[in-house]
Amino acid sequence: MCGIFAYLNYNVARERGYIAEVLFNGLRRLEYRGYDSAGIAIDSNRSGFVGTSKTAESAGIDRNEVSKSNSISIPYNHPLVFRQEGKIDSLVGSFYEEVESLNLNLEEQYSIHAGIAHTRWATHGVPSPKNSHPQSSGVEDEFLVVHNGIITNYEVLKETLIRQGFTFESDTDTEVIPKLAKFVFDKAHDGDGDQTVTFSQVVIEVMRQLEGAYALIFKSPHYPNELIACKRGSILLLGVKELTEDVTTRSLFHDVKTLTRNGKPKELFFSSDLCALVEHTKNYLAIEDNEVVHLKDGCVSIFKFDYVTEKPASIQRALSFLEMEVEQIKKGNYDHFMQKEIHEQPQSLTTTMRGRLKGKSVILGGLKDDIKTIRHSRRIIFIGCGTSYNAALAARPFLEELSGIPVTMEIASDLLDRQGPVYREDTAVFVSQSGETADTLLALDYALENGALCVGITNTVSSTLARKTHCGVHINAGCEIGVASTKAYTSQIVVMIMLALDIGDDKVSTKQRRETIIDGLYNLPNIVREVLKLDTAMKDLAESLMDEKSLLVFGRGYNYATALEGALKVKEVALTHSEGLLAGEMKHGPLALVDETLPVIVIATRDGCFSKQQSVIQQLHARKGRLIVMCSQGDVSLACSTGFCRSIEVPQVEDCLQTVINIIPLQLLSYHLTVLRGYDVDQPRNLAKSVTTQ
Structure with a gap:
C-alpha cells in the first residue's frame, strides 16, 4: 500500500514554497498508514532538453534549425524531483537542504502548476531514495x-x-x-509525420501494456501544467475546489465538467485517501477502474479505457460530497491516534447505530432490496482478512442463531488459493474497514464471477468494495487513522449483529430474543464508557508484562474471536509474540506451553461457555499457569476459585454484545504495552493500514 497525492492550481498565483508545503501536508495526512520513504516533484525554470524534430516543431522552433542528429535543446520547466528514505519529516528536511544548495527561489509564483507526491510502503526493493517515487523515465525526467x-x-x-x-x-x-511512457512518446514523434500525440493518448497506450493493480499519476514537461491519473484495482480520488467556495458548503454542481470548464480560479487534487482532501474541499469524485482523468487548462476530462476501443469515449461523472470533518483527522488532546480511537468507541458505536434502530426493529437501508434473497440463501459466507475476519467470526454465532442459515468463514487469500466453491444460492458478505484490501477485493471478483449475492460491510463509502458489491452497510465509525483497527472492529461487530437482526426479523419464535438484543444495543455506548475506565488498570497490567516475550489468550464461543483479535493487537503494535487460541483445543497441544512464567489470559465472562472456561482455568492452575482472567463484574471468586490469578472485571451484557465489551481492555493493554516498550503505536513496524498489494 502506497500513498499518492497531487496538486494543481489554476488561475491563482501560488508560490513554489506554498506548493511544496501543500504536497508535504498531503503526504502527512497519508503517513498514518505506515510508510518508509517519500518523494515529490515540482517545477523549476531550468532548461535543457534533447528533443526530436517533432517536439521542436511543437515548441515553435523551425525544423531547419534542428541538427542533423535530429535533436535540439528546447527550453522548458524542468521538473525537480526530491526523494528520501524514512518519514515525511526526513523528506522535508532534505528538500530544504537541497533548495538552499540549488539556490532555488521558493517565493517564485506560478499561476498554473502541477505537482505530484508519494509515500511508499516497500514491496519491490528496500526503502531508499532510488526506490522512492516519483519514478522517472530517465536523466531528463521527461515522464514522472x-x-x-x-x-x-x-x-x-x-x-x-x-x-x-x-x-x-x-x-x-x-x-x-515512466520508461514505457517515454518509449510510446518517442515512437509517436519519430519520423516526419505531422501527427502529434496527446498526454492522454500516451497514458492510454501505457495502460494497454500493464497488468496488475494500480493507481497512477503522470507528470511530464512535454505537457506542462497537466496531470493525468488512471486506476485499476487501487483507490484514487479527485478533489475539486473553486477558490470562491466554502470548504464546508455542499457544491451546487453535479457534473465535474460543468464545475471545471468555467475558467474560475480553482485547485484540483488527486489522493489515495479522503483524509488528504478534507481540509481542502468536500467536493470529490471516486475514480472508477479503467477511467483516465486528464487535468488541463483548469478542466477535467474523463475517458473510459478498454482494450478494444482505440480512442476511449469521454464520459461524465457526478461529484460527491464528503461527509467528514477536519477534526476527525487530528489527535485532539490524545497522545496517539490509536488511543484516541479506542476512546472514541462510544461515539463511533452511536453513529453506527444512528437511524438504524427504530423502536424494536432494525432498518438497514442498504439491504432493503436484497434482504429477502439473503433470507433464502443456501449459505452465508463471511469473507475478510485480519481484524475484519475476527469481527465476522464474533458475529457468526448470533447470525446462525437468528437466521437458521449455515454460516461459513473464509480468509480471503485462502479462499482464492483453494478456489473454494461459491454458488449462486450463496450470500457472500465481504468485510473490510478500508474497502480496498487486495485479497478481499480479489475474493469479491471471484464471488461475482460465480454468481453469488455480494454484500459489503465497510467504513469507506467511496471504496472499491462499496462500489462493486450488490448491496451493503456503511459502518460509519468515522475516520480511523491508527494502523491497528479498534473502533472499526467494534462497529463492524455491531453492524453484523444488526444484519442478523434484520435477517431474522420475519421469525416469530425469535422475537423476544431480538428485542432483548436491541435493548442492549441502545445501552451499549454507555457500557463502553464504563469499560474505558479500566484504562489505568490496563496500564498497570502492561507494566507487569513489559519484559515478556510471549502471551497466550484463550477464548471460547463468542469470545474465540475476542481472543484472536486481542492477541492480534498485542502482536501488531507491541511487537510481542501472542496467540489467540480456542480454549476447547487447549488439551490438544497448547497446554504443553503453560508454566509459571508464561502469561495466559482467559476470557471467562458469563455466557453459555462460562462453566467450560472455569474448567480451563482449573487445568491451567494445576499446571501453575500465570493466569489473567477476564470475568464479569462480581465473578472473580468463581473464575479464580482454585487459586490466585490477576483479574479484569468487565460489565455483563447480552452474550453476542459481550465481544464488543471484552475487546476494549485488550485494546488498552496493547496500546499501553506498545507505548511502554517505546514503539510507534500508530505506525507499527512493517505494517500499512490497507494492504493493496498481493
Whole structure:
C-alpha cells in the first residue's frame, strides 16, 4: 500500500514554497498508514532538453534549425524531483537542504502548476531514495509517475525496454511505467509525420501494456501544467475546489465538467485517501477502474479505457460530497491516534447505530432490496482478512442463531488459493474497514464471477468494495487513522449483529430474543464508557508484562474471536509474540506451553461457555499457569476459585454484545504495552493500514 497525492492550481498565483508545503501536508495526512520513504516533484525554470524534430516543431522552433542528429535543446520547466528514505519529516528536511544548495527561489509564483507526491510502503526493493517515487523515465525526467499497487508483468516489460536501450536505476516494478511512457512518446514523434500525440493518448497506450493493480499519476514537461491519473484495482480520488467556495458548503454542481470548464480560479487534487482532501474541499469524485482523468487548462476530462476501443469515449461523472470533518483527522488532546480511537468507541458505536434502530426493529437501508434473497440463501459466507475476519467470526454465532442459515468463514487469500466453491444460492458478505484490501477485493471478483449475492460491510463509502458489491452497510465509525483497527472492529461487530437482526426479523419464535438484543444495543455506548475506565488498570497490567516475550489468550464461543483479535493487537503494535487460541483445543497441544512464567489470559465472562472456561482455568492452575482472567463484574471468586490469578472485571451484557465489551481492555493493554516498550503505536513496524498489494 502506497500513498499518492497531487496538486494543481489554476488561475491563482501560488508560490513554489506554498506548493511544496501543500504536497508535504498531503503526504502527512497519508503517513498514518505506515510508510518508509517519500518523494515529490515540482517545477523549476531550468532548461535543457534533447528533443526530436517533432517536439521542436511543437515548441515553435523551425525544423531547419534542428541538427542533423535530429535533436535540439528546447527550453522548458524542468521538473525537480526530491526523494528520501524514512518519514515525511526526513523528506522535508532534505528538500530544504537541497533548495538552499540549488539556490532555488521558493517565493517564485506560478499561476498554473502541477505537482505530484508519494509515500511508499516497500514491496519491490528496500526503502531508499532510488526506490522512492516519483519514478522517472530517465536523466531528463521527461515522464514522472507515482504509483500505488503492483505491476505483475513488470519483468517482461523491463526486458523489452532494456532491449530498446533503456537503463534502470531502481529495484521497483514502477520504473517500467515512466520508461514505457517515454518509449510510446518517442515512437509517436519519430519520423516526419505531422501527427502529434496527446498526454492522454500516451497514458492510454501505457495502460494497454500493464497488468496488475494500480493507481497512477503522470507528470511530464512535454505537457506542462497537466496531470493525468488512471486506476485499476487501487483507490484514487479527485478533489475539486473553486477558490470562491466554502470548504464546508455542499457544491451546487453535479457534473465535474460543468464545475471545471468555467475558467474560475480553482485547485484540483488527486489522493489515495479522503483524509488528504478534507481540509481542502468536500467536493470529490471516486475514480472508477479503467477511467483516465486528464487535468488541463483548469478542466477535467474523463475517458473510459478498454482494450478494444482505440480512442476511449469521454464520459461524465457526478461529484460527491464528503461527509467528514477536519477534526476527525487530528489527535485532539490524545497522545496517539490509536488511543484516541479506542476512546472514541462510544461515539463511533452511536453513529453506527444512528437511524438504524427504530423502536424494536432494525432498518438497514442498504439491504432493503436484497434482504429477502439473503433470507433464502443456501449459505452465508463471511469473507475478510485480519481484524475484519475476527469481527465476522464474533458475529457468526448470533447470525446462525437468528437466521437458521449455515454460516461459513473464509480468509480471503485462502479462499482464492483453494478456489473454494461459491454458488449462486450463496450470500457472500465481504468485510473490510478500508474497502480496498487486495485479497478481499480479489475474493469479491471471484464471488461475482460465480454468481453469488455480494454484500459489503465497510467504513469507506467511496471504496472499491462499496462500489462493486450488490448491496451493503456503511459502518460509519468515522475516520480511523491508527494502523491497528479498534473502533472499526467494534462497529463492524455491531453492524453484523444488526444484519442478523434484520435477517431474522420475519421469525416469530425469535422475537423476544431480538428485542432483548436491541435493548442492549441502545445501552451499549454507555457500557463502553464504563469499560474505558479500566484504562489505568490496563496500564498497570502492561507494566507487569513489559519484559515478556510471549502471551497466550484463550477464548471460547463468542469470545474465540475476542481472543484472536486481542492477541492480534498485542502482536501488531507491541511487537510481542501472542496467540489467540480456542480454549476447547487447549488439551490438544497448547497446554504443553503453560508454566509459571508464561502469561495466559482467559476470557471467562458469563455466557453459555462460562462453566467450560472455569474448567480451563482449573487445568491451567494445576499446571501453575500465570493466569489473567477476564470475568464479569462480581465473578472473580468463581473464575479464580482454585487459586490466585490477576483479574479484569468487565460489565455483563447480552452474550453476542459481550465481544464488543471484552475487546476494549485488550485494546488498552496493547496500546499501553506498545507505548511502554517505546514503539510507534500508530505506525507499527512493517505494517500499512490497507494492504493493496498481493
